[in-house]
Amino acid sequence: MRLNQRTHELMATNLCLVKEIEQRQKAEDIHLRLECCQVHLEIRDNGIGFDQAKIKPTSLGMRIMRERAEAIHAHFKVSSSLAQGTVVSLDWNEDE
Numbered sequence: 001m002r003l004n005q006r007t008h009e010l011m012a013t014n015l016c017l018v019k020e021i022e023q024r025q026k027a028e029d030i031h032l033r034l035e036c037c038q039v040h041l042e043i044r045d046n047g048i049g050f051d052q053a054k055i056k057p058t059s060l061g062m063r064i065m066r067e068r069a070e071a072i073h074a075h076f077k078v079s080s081s082l083a084q085g086t087v088v089s090l091d092w093n094e095d096e
Contacts, residue, residue, distance in 0.1 A: 013068040017043050017088050020061045039074075039092040049080045 055062060062078070069076035069090055080086035 009068065009072040013065070013072060013074070013090060014041055016065055016068055017041070017090065020065060020088075038094075039090070041090040041092075043088045044085065045087075046085045049082050049084045049086055051082055052078070052080055 057063070057066075065078075065088070066076055072092060074090050074092040077089045078086065079088075
């Protein structure tokens with residue numbers, strides 16, 4: 001089976017999100033959820049979290065994740081707070 005370009009980009013984006021959480025958040029658990037037809041990827045961890053007000057939108061990790069989401073026309077959101085972990089979500093619809 002040959003993957004089309006958008007599927008490849010979606011998979012690359014997912015991998016980028018997981019790697020960012022593994023490297024930065026010191027998470028012990030990472031939960032992934034995928035839904036059919038429209039893709040909703042939600043990664044929720046129990047890591048150290050971060051203060052979103054102190055993270056520059058141009059920081060390397062955030063910029064790469066945002067650029068990958070934009071490349072496939074997906075909606076990208078990060079929610080985090082100190083000692084509460086992080087939730088990263090990506091919503092993608094093939095028709096968009």
